[in-house]
Amino acid sequence: MFVFIVRRILQTIPVLLGVSLVVFLIMQMVPGDPATLLAGEGATKETIEMIRHQLGLDRPILYQYFDYVIHAVQGDFGESLRSSRPVLDEILVRLPITLELALASIFITVVLGMVAGIISATKQYSASDISIMIVALLGISLPSFWLGLMLIYFFSVNLQWFPVSGWGTFKHMILPAITLGAGGAAIVARMTRSSMLEVVRQDYIRTAKAKGLKEHVIIYKHGLKNALIPVITVVGLQFGALLGGTVLTESVFAINGLGRLIVDAIRTRDLPMVQGGVLIASVIFVFMNLAVDVLYRYFNKRIDLN
Amino acid sequence: MKQFDEKILEVKNLQTYFFTDEGTSKAVNGISFTLNKGETLGIVGESGSGKSITSLSLLRLIQSPPGKITGGSILFKGEDLLTKTEKQMRSIRGNEISMIFQEPMTSLNPVYSAGEQIAEAIRLHQKLGKKEAWNKAVDMLRLVGIPSPEKRAKQEPHELSGGMRQRVMIAMALACHPEVLIADEPTTALDVTIQAQILELIKTLQKDFGTAVILITHDLGVVYETCDRVAVMYAGKIVEYTLAKEIFTNPKHPYTIGLLNSLPRLDMDQEELTTIPGTVPSPYNMPKGCSFAPRCAHAKRICEQAVPDLQSTGPSTQVSCWMFTPQWEQDHDVQEKVGV
Ligand SMILES: Nc1ncnc2c1ncn2[C@@H]1O[C@H](COP(=O)(O)OP(=O)(O)OP(=O)(O)O)[C@@H](O)[C@H]1O
Numbered sequence: 001m002f003v004f005i006v007r008r009i010l011q012t013i014p015v016l017l018g019v020s021l022v023v024f025l026i027m028q029m030v031p032g033d034p035a036t037l038l039a040g041e042g043a044t045k046e047t048i049e050m051i052r053h054q055l056g057l058d059r060p061i062l063y064q065y066f067d068y069v070i071h072a073v074q075g076d077f078g079e080s081l082r083s084s085r086p087v088l089d090e091i092l093v094r095l096p097i098t099l100e101l102a103l104a105s106i107f108i109t110v111v112l113g114m115v116a117g118i119i120s121a122t123k124q125y126s127a128s129d130i131s132i133m134i135v136a137l138l139g140i141s142l143p144s145f146w147l148g149l150m151l152i153y154f155f156s157v158n159l160q161w162f163p164v165s166g167w168g169t170f171k172h173m174i175l176p177a178i179t180l181g182a183g184g185a186a187i188v189a190r191m192t193r194s195s196m197l198e199v200v201r202q203d204y205i206r207t208a209k210a211k212g213l214k215e216h217v218i219i220y221k222h223g224l225k226n227a228l229i230p231v232i233t234v235v236g237l238q239f240g241a242l243l244g245g246t247v248l249t250e251s252v253f254a255i256n257g258l259g260r261l262i263v264d265a266i267r268t269r270d271l272p273m274v275q276g277g278v279l280i281a282s283v284i285f286v287f288m289n290l291a292v293d294v295l296y297r298y299f300n301k302r303i304d305l306n
Numbered sequence: 307m308k309q310f311d312e313k314i315l316e317v318k319n320l321q322t323y324f325f326t327d328e329g330t331s332k333a334v335n336g337i338s339f340t341l342n343k344g345e346t347l348g349i350v351g352e353s354g355s356g357k358s359i360t361s362l363s364l365l366r367l368i369q370s371p372p373g374k375i376t377g378g379s380i381l382f383k384g385e386d387l388l389t390k391t392e393k394q395m396r397s398i399r400g401n402e403i404s405m406i407f408q409e410p411m412t413s414l415n416p417v418y419s420a421g422e423q424i425a426e427a428i429r430l431h432q433k434l435g436k437k438e439a440w441n442k443a444v445d446m447l448r449l450v451g452i453p454s455p456e457k458r459a460k461q462e463p464h465e466l467s468g469g470m471r472q473r474v475m476i477a478m479a480l481a482c483h484p485e486v487l488i489a490d491e492p493t494t495a496l497d498v499t500i501q502a503q504i505l506e507l508i509k510t511l512q513k514d515f516g517t518a519v520i521l522i523t524h525d526l527g528v529v530y531e532t533c534d535r536v537a538v539m540y541a542g543k544i545v546e547y548t549l550a551k552e553i554f555t556n557p558k559h560p561y562t563i564g565l566l567n568s569l570p571r572l573d574m575d576q577e578e579l580t581t582i583p584g585t586v587p588s589p590y591n592m593p594k595g596c597s598f599a600p601r602c603a604h605a606k607r608i609c610e611q612a613v614p615d616l617q618s619t620g621p622s623t624q625v626s627c628w629m630f631t632p633q634w635e636q637d638h639d640v641q642e643k644v645g646v
Pocket residue numbers: 324326331333351352353354355356357358359360369372524589
């Protein structure tokens with residue numbers, strides 16, 4: 001297991017290098033020159049050249065890239081072109097907000113999804129099963145920004161239960177977390193249901209019954225632990241969707257998280273900020289995947305060996 | 307000859323049907339037998355004859371829907387299990403009547419240790435603490451012949467071989483000293499050498515504990531070695547019910563004779579093994595009369611018109627075949643059978 005974890009950590013290095021290179025190249029290709037933008041309208045050619053030189057943009061691209069990587073591994077992502085503050089500082093201010101949002105939505109995905117899936121499976125074809133599956137189908141099909149807008153419309157504007165936008169209190173978290181977590185919860189609910197239904201047909205469930213165990217012990221002790229193995233994979237995949245989702249959700253609810261920081265930086269061609277933001281997001285993503293892999297392997301070792 | 311005369315289980319006219327889209331399958335179609343304290347009853351029959359459904363019915367473990375016990379009674383120590391509440395059934399399952407299954411590879415839960423799965427039953431039925439139950443589980447593993455039981459108890463099923471898993475199942479089933487053990491083809495999935503060991507183990511433990519055993523098998527050799535009495539099942543019914551030795555020396559029902567003739571034997575110079583012609587009738591489309599009639603070389607008109615009852619032909623033998631009834635001689639219309 002230890003070897004496995006170390007190997008997986010080493011594998012993240014080329015992934016992160018690749019991501020940084022792609023981001024770097026894309027930012028080179030997008031139209032709009034940061035030096036021109038920075039110099040402002042009506043600046044002379046010389047001024048623009050001078051700014052370009054100051055930023056190091058006149059050097060060969062490959063040189064720029066390696067220079068960037070060497071600084072980045074030391075925690076230096078450069079300075080924001082807009083605020084002139086270190087990129088890392090700005091990111092560290094926004095990151096906790098995004099992590100809070102992500103955690104809250106994972107909570108929604110996992111808890112809501114599993115509970116709904118278990119209810120569905122144990123009461124197959126009942127009214128609650130059918131309604132849960134219909135809601136889940138909607139949850140998968142609806143775009144999250146639309147869901148977010150609808151939630152704001154009903155619960156913030158009409159009922160005024162929750163604030164329309166912003167971040168800071170528990171009440172601020174609820175609607176964005178639902179918006180971001182709903183799609184995942186729907187997928188997890190469907191997966192939990194089918195996995196549970198599969199598991200209750202297994203021979204060891206019959207053994208558990210023949211032992212004289214109560215129905216709920218059979219379902220929660222003998223069934224659930226086995227049923228959750230495939231669910232873990234699905235939850236893991238949701239992390240990927242989550243990262244993209246924070247950008248949209250933060251925009252809809254005007255939350256000043258990392259997603260919004262990156263979007264703003266793209267709009268203003270704040271190159272170092274975009275690169276730093278995407279890179280940090282990738283690091284988080286890669287390590288979340290790592291955690292899922294380790295968990296999955298832990299739960300799955302018996303099955304692999306069979 | 308051992309004498310068993312105290313009834314522990316008495317099954318009367320048990321019927322278990324499956325209601326499916328294709329129709330009604332009468333998997334168990336009115337069977338009756340008794341099991342005495344300490345004895346071993348064999349149930350033999352081809353695949354699909356209803357052996358497993360019979361044994362699952364005894365513990366009321368039939369998946370419903372589509373299955374349902376539609377009639378009869380199962381008297382355990384004089385009380386009908388079919389009238390018990392689910393709660394009462396739970397205190398009987400794994401405690402007074404327990405079961406070993408056909409598939410040792412999949413019958414244990416892959417995510418719990420062998421010891422935990424045995425200890426769980428002990429905690430449940432004997433109300434012992436965690437530590438005591440665990441120690442007892444280890445004792446049981448030692449009893450069923452698992453080497454270094456302390457270590458094995460902590461292992462999960464994927465770390466154990468098929469034979470060892472079946473030993474764990476036996477340990478689990480016997481942990482609470484049940485009065486009845488139902489073993490549904492406990493050795494079918496195992497290697498031949500392991501088969502003999504497992505049967506020997508069941509036999510030894512049965513003697514030590516005085517457990518009555520229902521041993522389901524499709525191997526007549528196993529019946530000869532292990533059982534006191536035997537019920538031959540065909541298409542959801544018992545067609546012959548007699549002493550185990552009797553079935554080899556004096557088989558009565560044409561199906562039993564067919565089964566014996568398809569058995570390789572050392573003491574007879576058989577030219578070739580004869581198999582029973584034809585196949586088991588579809589459970590959705592049973593013949594009107596004797597269900598064996600389409601395959602029986604002796605079948606007469608009466609066989610195709612009415613179902614023969616299970617009747618005594620001797621002090622300890624019952625057969626369901628028209629041949630052993632007074633009506634047989636009156637029916638002169640022997641059916642012409644092509645290819646039989
Ligand atoms: N879930 C089910 N749905 C419909 N019919 C079923 C179901 N389970 C069993 N049956 C019917 O019950 C009949 C008897 O099955 P059973 O498992 O008791 O056979 P068996 O004698 O144990 O055979 P084997 O030697 O293969 O274990 C089958 O032929 C089938 O028609």
